[in-house]
Amino acid sequence: MNIARLAFLTLLARPLAMFLTGADVIGREHLPKAGPAIIAANHTSHVDTLLLLTIFPAKCMSRLRPVAAADYFLRGPIIGWFSRTLVGIVPVVRTAGNHEDVLAPARQALMDGDIVIIFPEGTRGPGNDELAPLKSGVARLAAAFPDAPVTPVWLEGAGRVLPKGALLPAPMNCTVLVGEPIHWTGEKTVFLDALRASLDELRKSAPPQRWLAERPADPPPTSGGAAPSAP
Amino acid sequence: MSAMSSLHLQLLGHALPPIAWPLVWGLAGVLALLTLGAIAAIVLPLVRRGHDYTNLRQRVISWWVMVALLSVALGLGWQATLVLFAVISFIALREFLSLAPAHREDRLIILASYAVVPISYWWIAVNEYGIYLVFIPVWVFLITPFLMAVIGQTRNYLQRAASFHWGEVACVYAIGFIVFLMRTPANLPMPAGPAGLVFLLLVATEANDVAQYCWGKLFGRHKIMPTVSPNKTWEGFIGGWVTTAALIWVIGPIFAPLAGLNLAIMAITLPLAGFAGDVTLSAVKRDIGVKDTSRLIPGHGGILDRIDSLTFTAPLYFHLMTFFALHR
Numbered sequence: 001m002n003i004a005r006l007a008f009l010t011l012l013a014r015p016l017a018m019f020l021t022g023a024d025v026i027g028r029e030h031l032p033k034a035g036p037a038i039i040a041a042n043h044t045s046h047v048d049t050l051l052l053l054t055i056f057p058a059k060c061m062s063r064l065r066p067v068a069a070a071d072y073f074l075r076g077p078i079i080g081w082f083s084r085t086l087v088g089i090v091p092v093v094r095t096a097g098n099h100e101d102v103l104a105p106a107r108q109a110l111m112d113g114d115i116v117i118i119f120p121e122g123t124r125g126p127g128n129d130e131l132a133p134l135k136s137g138v139a140r141l142a143a144a145f146p147d148a149p150v151t152p153v154w155l156e157g158a159g160r161v162l163p164k165g166a167l168l169p170a171p172m173n174c175t176v177l178v179g180e181p182i183h184w185t186g187e188k189t190v191f192l193d194a195l196r197a198s199l200d201e202l203r204k205s206a207p208p209q210r211w212l213a214e215r216p217a218d219p220p221p222t223s224g225g226a227a228p229s230a231p
Numbered sequence: 232m233s234a235m236s237s238l239h240l241q242l243l244g245h246a247l248p249p250i251a252w253p254l255v256w257g258l259a260g261v262l263a264l265l266t267l268g269a270i271a272a273i274v275l276p277l278v279r280r281g282h283d284y285t286n287l288r289q290r291v292i293s294w295w296v297m298v299a300l301l302s303v304a305l306g307l308g309w310q311a312t313l314v315l316f317a318v319i320s321f322i323a324l325r326e327f328l329s330l331a332p333a334h335r336e337d338r339l340i341i342l343a344s345y346a347v348v349p350i351s352y353w354w355i356a357v358n359e360y361g362i363y364l365v366f367i368p369v370w371v372f373l374i375t376p377f378l379m380a381v382i383g384q385t386r387n388y389l390q391r392a393a394s395f396h397w398g399e400v401a402c403v404y405a406i407g408f409i410v411f412l413m414r415t416p417a418n419l420p421m422p423a424g425p426a427g428l429v430f431l432l433l434v435a436t437e438a439n440d441v442a443q444y445c446w447g448k449l450f451g452r453h454k455i456m457p458t459v460s461p462n463k464t465w466e467g468f469i470g471g472w473v474t475t476a477a478l479i480w481v482i483g484p485i486f487a488p489l490a491g492l493n494l495a496i497m498a499i500t501l502p503l504a505g506f507a508g509d510v511t512l513s514a515v516k517r518d519i520g521v522k523d524t525s526r527l528i529p530g531h532g533g534i535l536d537r538i539d540s541l542t543f544t545a546p547l548y549f550h551l552m553t554f555f556a557l558h559r
Binding site for chain 2: 022025026157168170171173208209
């Protein structure tokens with residue numbers, strides 16, 4: 001196994017995750033203990049991957065494979081080496097045409113008995129407690145491996161530590177909420193609805209590690225032709 | 232301090248600060264209590280099957296870890312104690328800033344707020360008591376709202392500025408006084424050295440928490456602050472007060488230069504401050520809508536849950552001690 005990766009994850013990534021987020025985990029018992037398995041999580045920040053890679057026990061760490069966009073994570077030789085060797089990504093070609101099988105590397109990883117981490121929203125969202133529409137890739141993976149459990153994970157707070165576009169991370173507590181695994185149901189929309197419902201349920205039970213809501217829309221002006229108030 | 236009155240240890244050939252014998256016996260007493268707790272956590276599940284003692288077990292294990300960390304730090308001297316409490320302040324502040332209501336634009340201020348921890352503890356390291364006293368209450372108090380104004384976001388401005396400052400004072404300023412006790416000049420009379428002063432503060436504060444809890448569990452009938460802390464009762468408050476006051480009365484003179492009226496004042500006021508700190512942080516948590524500030528310490532919750540009473544007892548203890556020393 002890859003000693004450099006294990007050393008990176010346990011000696012560097014895990015202390016960094018503790019420092020930046022506190023790395024609280026609720027429902028740790030639901031995490032898969034072996035592959036093939038799929039982790040489906042919401043996505044707001046690179047801190048998501050940092051958290052998911054470091055909450056597993058060391059003996060599982062070498063099995064963790066985050067699915068990541070090839071155009072972003074393999075864009076240069078250094079970041080490419082970092083992504084492949086230390087983070088252990090499964091590259092997905094976002095720009096591929098419809099005829100190409102973009103999920104082949106992820107299926108291969110599951111075939112090898114790995115735990116594949118996938119962000120079904122497809123990309124990092126605005127990070128204020130919203131879940132974008134889920135893409136169908138996770139359903140196709142689950143359909144290809146109907147015995148592999150799909151564990152829903154809600155990551156609360158990571159979007160505040162390092163939002164999209166920010167350079168410096170700000171330490172703020174995050175919570176990883178792990179739900180009960182679901183399985184392929186034989187039908188894509190039913191499966192995606194179940195996954196979404198489970199993620200929503202986890203989101204509702206998360207501690208309020210989120211920004212205050214944006215200012216509500218200004219009320220319509222009441223002067224002029226407004227209805228007269230009751231006497 | 233003569234060689235007879237203290238324990239001299241060495242680490243890798245370096246002499247550690249001498250440890251006064253009362254402190255050795257005090258730690259032995261704490262370890263004896265922890266051992267009783269461990270026995271209870273092992274025996275109770277065997278005797279009373281069907282009850283879930285997971286929380287008790289977690290609490291006891293966490294206490295062992297906390298006592299081990301504090302004992303090692305106090306034994307190594309003021310530098311190690313400073314590092315330990317700086318880390319505690321950082322984690323407490325992170326817990327607070329993560330739960331306090333904040334807007335997206337506050338992220339830069341939150342990032343800047345962490346700089347207060349190393350700067351504030353730096354004044355302790357260089358023994359600048361005068362600067363320490365005003366740094367957070369005056370300068371951080373003035374500069375934080377100014378930075379918020381520079382960023383140009385004025386939504387809920389006063390509430391947010393107040394909440395940032397509340398966090399800095401409770402998590403950093405108040406806790407720093409514990410470390411400043413370790414810097415007490417050696418020419419002042421201290422029966423168990425500077426570490427003895429810290430030991431008495433920590434033991435009395437935690438004993439008060441535990442005593443209040445036990446009296447409340449056993450005899451609690453009349454709620455004392457139902458809108459803030461529904462589980463707190465008059466019986467727990469008064470029982471804890473009397474128990475802790477008696478404890479300070481008995482062991483206070485062993486660890487700190489306390490006697491007579493000074494000892495009585497400390498014994499009466501410290502348990503009140505502990506209760507006040509506990510209730511005040513409960514009000515903050517109730518406002519935010521959480522029970523625990525994090526899950527860092529198994530069985531206890533977050534660091535802020537554990538040090539809530541200390542945020543009040545540490546400044547009171549420090550200032551009473553300073554007052555008594557100046558008015559001998």
